[in-house]
Amino acid sequence: MRVLLIAENRQTTHVTAFPLGAACVAGSLRKAGHDVSVLDMMFLDDWKKKLQTLLEDFRPDVVSLSIRNIDNQDSRNTVFYLSGITGIVRFCREHSEAPVVLGGAGFNIHPAGCLKYLGAGLGIYGEGEQAFPMLLAALEKGAAINRLPGAVWMDGSHPVVNPPDFIADLDKWVHPSYDDFEVNSYQDYSSGTIPGCVTVQSKRGCHMKCIYCSTPFMEGTGCRARTIENVVREMACLNERYGIRRFFLADNVFNFPLSYAKDFCRGILKSGLSIEWQAIMNPAYGDDELFGLMRKAGCVFMSLGNESGAAPVLRNLKKGFSLKKVREMADLARKHDIKFSSFLLLGGPGENRDTVKRSVEFVEELAPAVVSLKAGIRIYPGTGLENIAREENQIAPGQDLLFPAFYMSPAIREWIWDYLEETCRRHERWSI
Numbered sequence: 507m508r509v510l511l512i513a514e515n516r517q518t519t520h521v522t523a524f525p526l527g528a529a530c531v532a533g534s535l536r537k538a539g540h541d542v543s544v545l546d547m548m549f550l551d552d553w554k555k556k557l558q559t560l561l562e563d564f565r566p567d568v569v570s571l572s573i574r575n576i577d578n579q580d581s582r583n584t585v586f587y588l589s590g591i592t593g594i595v596r597f598c599r600e601h602s603e604a605p606v607v608l609g610g611a612g613f614n615i616h617p618a619g620c621l622k623y624l625g626a627g628l629g630i631y632g633e634g635e636q637a638f639p640m641l642l643a644a645l646e647k648g649a650a651i652n653r654l655p656g657a658v659w660m661d662g663s664h665p666v667v668n669p670p671d672f673i674a675d676l677d678k679w680v681h682p683s684y685d686d687f688e689v690n691s692y693q694d695y696s697s698g699t700i701p702g703c704v705t706v707q708s709k710r711g712c713h714m715k716c717i718y719c720s721t722p723f724m725e726g727t728g729c730r731a732r733t734i735e736n737v738v739r740e741m742a743c744l745n746e747r748y749g750i751r752r753f754f755l756a757d758n759v760f761n762f763p764l765s766y767a768k769d770f771c772r773g774i775l776k777s778g779l780s781i782e783w784q785a786i787m788n789p790a791y792g793d794d795e796l797f798g799l800m801r802k803a804g805c806v807f808m809s810l811g812n813e814s815g816a817a818p819v820l821r822n823l824k825k826g827f828s829l830k831k832v833r834e835m836a837d838l839a840r841k842h843d844i845k846f847s848s849f850l851l852l853g854g855p856g857e858n859r860d861t862v863k864r865s866v867e868f869v870e871e872l873a874p875a876v877v878s879l880k881a882g883i884r885i886y887p888g889t890g891l892e893n894i895a896r897e898e899n900q901i902a903p904g905q906d907l908l909f910p911a912f913y914m915s916p917a918i919r920e921w922i923w924d925y926l927e928e929t930c931r932r933h934e935r936w937s938i
């Protein structure tokens with residue numbers, strides 16, 4: 507089939523995020539024998555012109571849309587990106603009769619809500635590599651789709667969502683088609699705090715139980731890893747073919763399993779690649795050997811997801827690590843010359859004036875290169891935080907969490923923003 511795949515994200519918050527999900531889907535569609543055309547909107551000035559040309563010249567049998575973010579997860583300056591995406595779906599409908607299939611990390615937050623809101627007919631919940639070709643095969647044959655894993659469709663005016671299957675063997679299915687994207691532009695364009703880079707992913711899934719997180723739904727609770735040779739080969743190929751030397755590991759938790767993280771670094775060292783990379787680290791796992799290996803292998807920066815500096819709040823968020831461990835990780839990073847950012851996600855259950863103050867003091871003591879302060883936690887459907895928010899009437903009965911809603915401890919609501927603004931005025935590289 508002729509499949510048009512649109513990567514809609516144009517956000518440059520922190521970084522121009524490489525559309526790795528769309529690249530993975532493009533790769534699997536090509537492998538399944540489809541004729542694929544990709545439209546990446548990130549660097550386009552006039553997407554309508556380009557999209558119209560593609561719809562008219564390529565004449566897709568199916569139009570598919572990769573949705574990365576539905577909102578900016580920001581309780582103070584909330585932006586609901588999905589409203590902008592309605593225009594893209596409408597435009598496709600006006601210029602083509604092809605069915606529109608949705609997918610992506612943002613779509614996975616609330617597949618039923620996205621499908622209905624955008625007025626599209628079909629979607630894939632979860633990973634697209636295996637499920638999307640299966641959906642296309644069914645469409646081609648005119649077969650039923652209601653038993654396909656991850657299939658999302660409209661039954662009259664009601665969206666129906668099938669549970670996803672998680673890919674067991676990532677090596678077999680994950681072959682991102684980087685060639686379909688302007689990888690060099692992603693490396694060259696630095697928009698915010700993170701220098702331009704290209705993303706790679708070595709594993710999926712997270713076993714942790716942080717009460718607000720959507721990842722276990724999207725990627726499962728078991729860790730599934732690619733072989734290290736495979737990931738390193740991909741990075742070497744990007745390096746040789748396009749001169750890519752700055753990478754971002756898109757893994758939710760780079761440093762788990764610890765032995766895998768160490769082997770990954772050893773794999774890069776063995777390959778002789780001269781690159782720089784950064785990763786998202788959970789403070790729960792790490793030792794001197796890991797940090798030494800990371801630095802030698804080219805890691806220059808890590809996002810240390812400590813979220814709070816007050817033990818009772820960490821416990822309530824079910825973060826699964828201690829403040830002692832966070833300090834140890836920061837010390838190791840400093841020792842091995844890896845810069846790091848710290849992130850405070852304030853306002854969770856049990857947060858009060860004392861815990862906020864302790865968190866700020868804790869981060870001052872850590873002295874990261876960059877600090878990001880957020881108050882109010884986005885309530886994602888199906889999470890423990892949703893249950894707490896409902897019990898405390900922070901969300902109304904029946905309130906649809908497609909639209910951004912935030913948990914905010916009542917004890918800090920009145921004064922938190924003034925306090926954070928004042929805190930940022932005292933610290934050069936801290937921001938809200």
Ligand code: B12
Nearest residue numbers: 517523524527570572575576577609610611630633634756
């Ligand atoms: C790495 C990451 C980052 C890095 C990005 C670094 C970089 N250079 O790219 C950093 C930390 C900078 C970041 C920033 C932000 N992020 Co972020 N990020 C992630 C993370 C952990 C992984 C994304 C990724 O690359 N995944 C790898 C690919 C392979 O997976 P995928 O995109 O999901 O694609 C698969 C499926 O979705 C599906 N699929 C994808 N497209 C399509 C299309 C079709 C047609 C089909 C059928 C299927 C399909 O198949 C793919 C392969 O299996 C996700 C969490 C997560 N678990 O997904 C959050 C996530 C995407 N981020 C999120 C958000 C909100 C943001 C920010 C807006 C936060 C902020 N306020 O700063 C910014 C926006 C950045 C931007 N410019 O867009 C949210 C989005 C949810 C939402 N509310 O909309 C997520 C889901 C986290 C969460 N809360 O659960 N992020």
Ligand code: SF4
Nearest residue numbers: 712714716719721758
């Ligand atoms: S460690 Fe990260 S990805 Fe895992 S559940 Fe917690 S916040 Fe989510």
